[in-house]
Amino acid sequence: MTDTQLDTGSPQQQRKRRWVLIGITALFLIGSALYAVYAALVLSKREYTDNAYVGGNVVTLTAQVTGNVVAISADETQQVQAGAELIKLDPVDAEVALAQAEAKLGSVVRQLREQYTGLSQYEATVVLRRKELIRAQDDFARRQPLAADQTLPLEEVAHAQQTVQTAESALSVAEKQLETARAGLQGVTIEQHPNVLAAKADFIQAWIAARRNAVLAPVSGYIGKRSVQVGTHVVPGTALMTIIPVDQLWVDANFKESELRNIRVGQPVTLEADAYGGKIEYHGKVLGLSPGTGSAFSLLPAQNATGNWIKVVQRVPVRIALDPQELRAHPLRVGLSMLATADTHDTSGQMLGAPAPANPAYITQAPTVPMKQADEAARSIIAKQLAKG
Known part of the structure; x- marks a missing residue:
């Protein structure tokens, strides 16, 4: 090998190569420094996890009365509105029970009406017995002087005295009967009598049960799982x-x-759904942190104080609210996987969660039975029976 072959280049080329290497090294150092600054100022203020899932309210529709299913108006994946009739039960048994309750209420009103009418009869009987006693006392008072003069036989005077005693006994019986009748009726009208109120409550209960044969949707949403079949006895x-x-x-x-x-509570969170392949970005905020780890609420909590112990990093569920407008534009489903990145620059919020609001967080009026209509139906039956009297 000659000296020409060992020559790596002219001094000018060597200097140029040296400056290129210095430039590359400088760029690497500057990039590393910038990344370190970015990591310290940005990445250190973010928390990322791919262990995130969509959650929601899973409303279970249950039967409130006993019956056989005769119709199902909605199936899985279909949308329903609050108040819509989804399931209908056989109404025969409920209608029979309602008819019995109506007959019982009418019968109780009639019986009490007769008792109130009998009360005036007892009062008239007492007045009559008092008059009879006064007349018997007067007769006995007139005969006593004549018996002393032997004008009348003693036997007739004895009969007059027995008549007084009989009238006193009859008056006592009549007063007891009047007292007994008043004890159950005095101071209360027929409409407010305990027997009528009890029968009225039974009628209202039967009236409500008859209307609960129609099972209504408590909220608007989509049917997730249907477990009932036509003909099932529930x-x-x-x-x-x-x-x-x-x-x-x-x-x-x-x-x-x-x-x-x-x-902290209130921090912004950006989210991506695997269902959209990262093309859609959601913006939410931290609602609160669970007071315990996931293992603490599991069916079989870990017993770390027994046997050999291996430390496992625990995870804590963090509830994140979604933007309603973004949710309407790009619907999600319960259980979908999400990627969540929390911006932790602002740490002034609470570490757990906000107090519960004074007003209910969720409410429904759909399955509420109109009690006013039931009460009016019972009052109509009572008024009809009283009018017949």
Whole structure:
């Protein structure tokens, strides 16, 4: 090998190569410094997890009365509105019970009306017995002087005295009967009598049960799972189907315990759904942090004080609210996987969660029975029976 072959270049080329290497090294150092600054100012103020899932209210529709299913008006994946009739039970038994309750209420009103009418009869009987006693006392008073003069036989005077005693006994019986009748009726009208109120309550209960044969949707949403079939005999509490309101969704992000140091309520969170492949970005905020780890609420909590112990990093669920407008534009489903990145620059918020609001967070009026109509129906029966009297 000659000296010409060992020559790596002219001095000018060597200097040029040296400056290129210096430039590359400088660029690398500057990039490393910028990345270090970016990591310190930005990345250190973010917490990321792919252990996040969409959550929501899963409303279970249950039966309130006993009956056989005769019609089902909605199936899985279909949308329903609050108040819509989804399931209908056989109304025969409920209608028979309602008719019996109506007859019982009318019968109780009639019986009490007769008792109130009998009360005036007892009062008239007392007045009559008092007059008879006064007349018997007067007769006995007139005969006593004549008996002393032996004008009248003693036997007739004795009969007059017995008549007084009989009248006193009859008056006492009549007064006791009047007292007994008044004890159950005095001071209360027929409409407010306890027997009428009890029969009225039974009628209202039967009236409500008859209307609960139509099972209504408590919320608007989509049918998630239907477990009832036509002809099934259901009892109160039987789960019939589930409804998921897709406008009441959130994200539960399970951050590691080492990532919770700077997470606070109210911090902004950006989210991506695997269902949209990262093309759609959601913007939410932290609602609160669970007071315990996921393992603490599991069916079989870990017993770390027994046997050999291996430390496992725990995760804490963090509830994240979603933007309703973004949710309407790009619907999600319960259980979908999400990627969550929390911005932890602002650490002035609470570490757990806000107090519960004074007003209910969720409310429905759909399955509420109109009690006013039931009361009016009972009053109509009572008034009809009183009018017949």
